[in-house]
Amino acid sequence: MLRSVGLNAPEELFDTIPADILLRDLLKTPDALSEPELIARFESIAAKNSAAHRPSFLGAGAYSHYQPTIVDSLISRSEFFTAYTPYQPEISQGTLQAIFEFQTLVCQLTGMDVANASMYDGSTSVAEAVLMAERVTRRRKVVVSGALHPEYLHVAETYVAHAGIDLVHAGFDEQTGTTNFDELGSLDEGTAAIVVQSPNFFGCVEDINALAERAHKVGALLVVCVTESISLGLLRAPGEAGADIVVAEGQSFGVPLSFGGPYLGLFATREKYARQLPGRLVGVAADKEGRRGFVLTLATREQHIRREKATSNICTNEGLIALMATIYLETMGRQGLQEVAMQCAQKAAYAARRITEIEGFSLPYSATPRFNEFVVRAPVAADGLLRRLASERNITGGLALSRYFPERTNDILICVTETNPRTEIDALAAGLAELTK
Amino acid sequence: MLRSVGLNAPEELFDTIPADILLRDLLKTPDALSEPELIARFESIAAKNSAAHRPSFLGAGAYSHYQPTIVDSLISRSEFFTAYTPYQPEISQGTLQAIFEFQTLVCQLTGMDVANASMYDGSTSVAEAVLMAERVTRRRKVVVSGALHPEYLHVAETYVAHAGIDLVHAGFDEQTGTTNFDELGSLDEGTAAIVVQSPNFFGCVEDINALAERAHKVGALLVVCVTESISLGLLRAPGEAGADIVVAEGQSFGVPLSFGGPYLGLFATREKYARQLPGRLVGVAADKEGRRGFVLTLATREQHIRREKATSNICTNEGLIALMATIYLETMGRQGLQEVAMQCAQKAAYAARRITEIEGFSLPYSATPRFNEFVVRAPVAADGLLRRLASERNITGGLALSRYFPERTNDILICVTETNPRTEIDALAAGLAELTK
Amino acid sequence: MNKASTHITQNEALIFERSQTGRKGYMLPALDVDETPIDELLPAKFRRTDDLEGVPEVSEVDVVRHFTRISTWNYNIDLGMYPLGSCTMKYNSRLNERVARIKGFANLHPLASEEDSQGALQLLYELQQSLSEITGLAAISLQPAAGAHGEMTGIMLIRAFLDARDGVGEGDRPRRNVMLIPDSAHGTNPASAHLSGFTVKTVRSTPEGQTDLEALRELCAAGDVAGLMLTNPNTVGLFERSIKEICQIVHDAGGLVYMDGANMNALVGWARPGDMGVDVIHLNLHKTFSTPHGGGGPGSGPCCCTKELEPYLPVPRVVLEGDRYKLDFNYPKSIGRVKAFYGNFGMAVRALSYIETHGADGLREATEAAVLNARVIAHGLASDYDKPFEAAPMHEVVFTDKRQARKGVHTLDIAKRLIDYGFHPMTIYFPLIVQGAMLIEPTESVGRQEIQQFIEAMRAIAREALETPDLVTNAPHTTRIGRLDEAAAARKPVLRWKPEEKAAVA
Amino acid sequence: MNKASTHITQNEALIFERSQTGRKGYMLPALDVDETPIDELLPAKFRRTDDLEGVPEVSEVDVVRHFTRISTWNYNIDLGMYPLGSCTMKYNSRLNERVARIKGFANLHPLASEEDSQGALQLLYELQQSLSEITGLAAISLQPAAGAHGEMTGIMLIRAFLDARDGVGEGDRPRRNVMLIPDSAHGTNPASAHLSGFTVKTVRSTPEGQTDLEALRELCAAGDVAGLMLTNPNTVGLFERSIKEICQIVHDAGGLVYMDGANMNALVGWARPGDMGVDVIHLNLHKTFSTPHGGGGPGSGPCCCTKELEPYLPVPRVVLEGDRYKLDFNYPKSIGRVKAFYGNFGMAVRALSYIETHGADGLREATEAAVLNARVIAHGLASDYDKPFEAAPMHEVVFTDKRQARKGVHTLDIAKRLIDYGFHPMTIYFPLIVQGAMLIEPTESVGRQEIQQFIEAMRAIAREALETPDLVTNAPHTTRIGRLDEAAAARKPVLRWKPEEKAAVA
Ligand SMILES: Cc1ncc(COP(=O)(O)O)c(C=O)c1O
Numbered sequence A, B: 001m002l003r004s005v006g007l008n009a010p011e012e013l014f015d016t017i018p019a020d021i022l023l024r025d026l027l028k029t030p031d032a033l034s035e036p037e038l039i040a041r042f043e044s045i046a047a048k049n050s051a052a053h054r055p056s057f058l059g060a061g062a063y064s065h066y067q068p069t070i071v072d073s074l075i076s077r078s079e080f081f082t083a084y085t086p087y088q089p090e091i092s093q094g095t096l097q098a099i100f101e102f103q104t105l106v107c108q109l110t111g112m113d114v115a116n117a118s119m120y121d122g123s124t125s126v127a128e129a130v131l132m133a134e135r136v137t138r139r140r141k142v143v144v145s146g147a148l149h150p151e152y153l154h155v156a157e158t159y160v161a162h163a164g165i166d167l168v169h170a171g172f173d174e175q176t177g178t179t180n181f182d183e184l185g186s187l188d189e190g191t192a193a194i195v196v197q198s199p200n201f202f203g204c205v206e207d208i209n210a211l212a213e214r215a216h217k218v219g220a221l222l223v224v225c226v227t228e229s230i231s232l233g234l235l236r237a238p239g240e241a242g243a244d245i246v247v248a249e250g251q252s253f254g255v256p257l258s259f260g261g262p263y264l265g266l267f268a269t270r271e272k273y274a275r276q277l278p279g280r281l282v283g284v285a286a287d288k289e290g291r292r293g294f295v296l297t298l299a300t301r302e303q304h305i306r307r308e309k310a311t312s313n314i315c316t317n318e319g320l321i322a323l324m325a326t327i328y329l330e331t332m333g334r335q336g337l338q339e340v341a342m343q344c345a346q347k348a349a350y351a352a353r354r355i356t357e358i359e360g361f362s363l364p365y366s367a368t369p370r371f372n373e374f375v376v377r378a379p380v381a382a383d384g385l386l387r388r389l390a391s392e393r394n395i396t397g398g399l400a401l402s403r404y405f406p407e408r409t410n411d412i413l414i415c416v417t418e419t420n421p422r423t424e425i426d427a428l429a430a431g432l433a434e435l436t437k
Numbered sequence C, D: 001m002n003k004a005s006t007h008i009t010q011n012e013a014l015i016f017e018r019s020q021t022g023r024k025g026y027m028l029p030a031l032d033v034d035e036t037p038i039d040e041l042l043p044a045k046f047r048r049t050d051d052l053e054g055v056p057e058v059s060e061v062d063v064v065r066h067f068t069r070i071s072t073w074n075y076n077i078d079l080g081m082y083p084l085g086s087c088t089m090k091y092n093s094r095l096n097e098r099v100a101r102i103k104g105f106a107n108l109h110p111l112a113s114e115e116d117s118q119g120a121l122q123l124l125y126e127l128q129q130s131l132s133e134i135t136g137l138a139a140i141s142l143q144p145a146a147g148a149h150g151e152m153t154g155i156m157l158i159r160a161f162l163d164a165r166d167g168v169g170e171g172d173r174p175r176r177n178v179m180l181i182p183d184s185a186h187g188t189n190p191a192s193a194h195l196s197g198f199t200v201k202t203v204r205s206t207p208e209g210q211t212d213l214e215a216l217r218e219l220c221a222a223g224d225v226a227g228l229m230l231t232n233p234n235t236v237g238l239f240e241r242s243i244k245e246i247c248q249i250v251h252d253a254g255g256l257v258y259m260d261g262a263n264m265n266a267l268v269g270w271a272r273p274g275d276m277g278v279d280v281i282h283l284n285l286h287k288t289f290s291t292p293h294g295g296g297g298p299g300s301g302p303c304c305c306t307k308e309l310e311p312y313l314p315v316p317r318v319v320l321e322g323d324r325y326k327l328d329f330n331y332p333k334s335i336g337r338v339k340a341f342y343g344n345f346g347m348a349v350r351a352l353s354y355i356e357t358h359g360a361d362g363l364r365e366a367t368e369a370a371v372l373n374a375r376v377i378a379h380g381l382a383s384d385y386d387k388p389f390e391a392a393p394m395h396e397v398v399f400t401d402k403r404q405a406r407k408g409v410h411t412l413d414i415a416k417r418l419i420d421y422g423f424h425p426m427t428i429y430f431p432l433i434v435q436g437a438m439l440i441e442p443t444e445s446v447g448r449q450e451i452q453q454f455i456e457a458m459r460a461i462a463r464e465a466l467e468t469p470d471l472v473t474n475a476p477h478t479t480r481i482g483r484l485d486e487a488a489a490a491r492k493p494v495l496r497w498k499p500e501e502k503a504a505v506a
């Protein structure tokens, strides 16, 4: 082939690169491994992730749910996973129709009018929601609940650092574990939005209706963030409760934990704000013969057309993960989504009951409604207790809140899902009891 | 739906079944399990198969070889694995073209003219070859090597029990481990075929040229059976050496061990016997516009047309396994098949050297050429030695020949493939040495 | 070769035609032992000399594209209804595929010690138990690799049992050498009977599509009858209403009854062959129990029989002793062995998964849905197609091309035209006793909507047969290639690619 | 809705249109704990009231058929060449998919303790090491989820570094608020710069397709320049020959150089941004390192920078201390966090697998093949299409529709017509500076034969444009649907299915 383009040596292909920056030697990356060697090596690396092989009560933004087998089998069709962004609709209708179904499902679950084709994840969706609220309201102050996932808050702060937006932190009520309404006093005519997570980081369900009222009174938007999207199978849809933008982490919809990514940002809003949405949108279109098809639409919002004036810089999103979620949601369907949500809530309630029975343990926010996560206050330091639970009982007992709140030394955030059989819950309770005796 | 066909209750669908044989109660099969429960249960059952998780030197008709990842990924396309036998060629060209490539590859490897679309496995292929030899020659005596896999022999005996065929056993030479030529004395004008395996059950390579000469002298066919098909990458093609029918177990071509099945019978012969072949055949055809396609052909040999006069009763064969083998063979290709065969032979040679160095161990057929299997004579009973190797060293050390030949108490059949790294071979040798010290 | 279109995926060549010297699609770990000189390893006279010439040399991407492209030329169950009568093309659950690939199953060597393969033996044992419950027959062998293989096994059992009962010694001429087989039977039935040395005699069917009892009695009167091979529901989709009487007649004549279990999808959970008087049956795990057909196989054809026949089953048998599963070789009357090792184990894993994910009620419901779907089709097409039998069909229904044939449109044409509507054709020209047969089996894996789409397609074709018969006789119109000249292909068969024939083939 | 054809797979409806009350596609284990009364569990006012109306009710087979059918409406890499310039559609190895699914990776919770996730941290660390070696840049963050995200991160680093260097305090107006971006840049570049509060100024390209140094010098003279965002090879596929001088100019003006690494597939193993004077770069693991595009994502956009910029990288960083891998949060100057947890870990697994199966020489050879393939296309099409730039292209080559436009055939038409030949179209109308641009990137994943088929197809289209232009302007002819009216779709957008709009949508 070289000859056919008039060259004699591969080096000549790189003639347009100045000689002084051309590499002379091979890179010092590892030598090539054959398939069996690579597999053996990666399996041995993976085996070191001991937490992956153990019953777990970790949640806090990433959840263990059962993934129906067909999800992975269908996304593994090369027609889906090797395709590019559907810029050529005539040969991308599979992807486009799936996204259209995804958008519809997100609307149905959140109770909103329009949803986009996905964002990177829940955390960046919150940040983009803050930016969008500013675009919509042309106001520059955003009040953020102190019960928002701390990593989400950190991301939002980073995103808006140079956007001229003032992020104001509202605390949360130590009695109820929910956003502190009184601290929302800072709400005024300059406020673009209130951002609140529900169920919040501590597992407590927020009163969205009340928050929406507060926000709307001053002309601000209410942004609701959901990290445990399975809760949408049981909890009132945020849209119905008055939210203006709903963002969520969609990982719960059949997406593996995968050490934090790839996950799936859901982003939905009201019809009237559709043109302020970040990210891609798929809409219905027709060909000359009137046949229905789907296309990427409202592209004038996007960076490849609007460049620096775009609603976001996002280009590649989480397409395949959105497809996973779509397949998950359609497989579970109307009944299944309610059943799995109910199981999570029931099992969490059972676990909470079992744990409060243990001497020395309490639930600081026991009076507040919750879904499948709750804070437990232990009689000893959480860190050490969890370490012993892991090493002596082979249970990952939850998250020590000191990871994010150093002063909360004894608090553990526990999450229970349909994947935790009763025996595991009982073993957790037994472990907590015995290790603190 | 029931209403639409004029019925009121599901039971009415079964009205044509006499009431006294209709079941009243539910079957006493297990209650329904959900996906996660089923997976957990099967994983716990599978975990009891301790041999599956351990270095192994078992061969004897089933071989560990590396399976390239794309094999399983491609056969998992529903287009392949859920399709039926390609009776409707217009919408089965994928299957048909793949079989045509399979037939070609089998011919190339065996050195024969025509091959069919597969048989159940190697053992039934031998039986069908015996029946075919009878059809071709119209003679009723078949001489079978004593170094044929004992289970294959048993299958052939069962198949021909009522076919009026006389299976004569030729012994094997205790010095060389190969078929005893002298015992072939029974060869005469009434002999339909000689059946010989090479490499034979004891790992010894037979002299196919010489056997072909003997057979052809009396007008008999030579049937060569191969259980370790990877050997075809290194050994002279049986067809080239004079075989008339070559049958083989194709499991080595990327097919999982799977406790003995599904495996893959290869069946090839000379052009002139094509119409006596059992099983399906795919051939080239053209449509009206002259476009090339593939069809099932020479169907008049088969049971659905010829009924009791068919060349065989086989209908369902091993289609998907043939596809696995086809993908394997094309991925490994001309170079890869030779390299993997060479690695097997080299590693077996190394292992044989290491083991003969151990005090008390010998190779009874050390002077005979071999491929990747060989018999080792231990100073102690093989059974107990292998059991200790497994429990104390976590190595499956090979097959105690006493399984088939009770008198051969100390003999072990050892198989080495490219999947056994040197460290495993060294550990085997160390184990044998130390456990017999 | 003419191009089917300009589209590259429609013109994928044979892999041999894509081969390029020196290309590689694999990589092995480097050899890690000292090399033995080649002549020492193996004398030259035993070595290959052709350097595997002709075997393809392609890259991994080449292979992936090759098979992905040609795969798109196949119809498949996941695309839509695959209503092949007698074949039971039901949904192949991905869960079953997943569990069959668990390492502890996939990597297990068949000659591992019993101790080291307790899980596999347990699985086989449990499947035997479930199949025994489903068939109402006491003993099972999972060794046969497909339906025909199961037939052969079952017929051999009958032979062995009769020879023992009748005191026929080795080498003696058996007293009973006739196997009765209805004219509607599948071709494997006579072929399998023949393999066991039986002479086949045909039993007539009645115009109502039932076994002719009179004919059966007559044949049985001869005294040489070893048995009857019967499919039930039979191959026209009707339950043999007189099954008990049929068994009685054969038993009275000293024979045994073999039931071809290919149509068990009409019965599971509702009726059991063992309760009907049947002595031996094979199942097709690749039909009734949803293991994938794989473009022609693998299958699995368990042979199930009564307590009386059990001693003759192939060895080894999988048994439970205390809490250990064992391979029991100690059956001196056994017919022997029909396959190395223990049958298509991978299919057994899938079938057990099918049984356990359905549960007893799920199995019963599946049967119900399969029969109901066939009934809906029977109703839906009766106005447009000739339905040769009055009786209500079970899980499949047969129509003929009688009405369309008047316009020159035949079963084959209707089948090919169905392709244009997105459906795989039904089974055609089987059973042989029905002229222009179209045997339709929807299975339970189709929803209401799709059944209706199928009925509409068939009706549309019936209209086309009247109005635009050419459209039908020239179908299919939407496939990569048209109808192939099968006669010419058989006359001068080209059964493999050869380098020198490249030009000729292309 | 008109039917595309009678073929059921061509007319698969929306799943909502297939829903049937009461159908189920799932089964969960039974609840195994005592039930809490619902009102105790959650007061009614917090509960859903809509019973999830509208959410589909379908069976498992329905779902499988639904997605299998619509999947066939997609083109994909395994079907053939996907020559999207700038997108690097290379083969997505199945091995990478396999290892990413190993349970120890897939089931690992991101908040597991360091101790319990040593394998994952090791993997991230080793990928960082390899990417550092490949780019010649000292420090890496794997947190960004895609290219644009990496850009945003990199630009924020520049801002943070400059503010610190220039002593700009929090709340102060930064001194340097201009980001220079060539007119040929991808849209994400200005959008990302804007997100960090920069004003974008455009740098001209020369007629030869290189950055205009004079224009650059002029812009830099203003003193407010924070940096330059440059793609190299640039978006017309040419290496920026003066890259070192460009970096010098920007550095001399007190700015930093950001390189968009989208085109690293032209450089890996042959040249390193770090050696060119670049300060910060993002990579697209979903381009250069073969992780699948997934119909739009997920991606991964590691941000790589010099030692000087390292203190500003997002936290946590993955570091090695002794023999323990750690998450280090202690970077007080860090810009913060751009994503929860640690980036798209699953993509990191695949990318490392890519790097390790290739090895250093494999990586170099892949680059070589990618560039050679583009060169072959550049040669092969030069006689038929206008090639606006003289210089030898790297891994992608741009042509225009200038010659064909005379006959009324435009880039869009040529692209659509390519579909009929079985190829995915190239990138069209990008970069914006080339009128009627067709940007073709074959990648290394195409064999000689297929490159030739592509060239022949393009030439055939050039002939058609002359002889039968309508054939081209009405293309594609072989797809399920024709060109869609995108303008109408945007005018009155329908962005979701609604029950009441069923009729309207259909
Ligand atoms: C009625 C009947 N009997 C027997 C068989 C043979 O089964 P198999 O193909 O599994 O050998 C079939 C399958 O085609 C059949 O339909």
Ligand SMILES: Cc1ncc(COP(=O)(O)O)c(C=O)c1O
Pocket (backbone or CB within 6 Å): A314, A315, A316, D086, D087, D146, D147, D148, D149, D186, D188, D189, D231, D235, D260, D262, D263, D284, D299, D300, D301
């Ligand atoms: C040159 C260039 N820069 C940036 C990007 C953005 O990358 P991503 O889509 O991963 O955000 C792209 C990809 O489309 C690109 O081609």
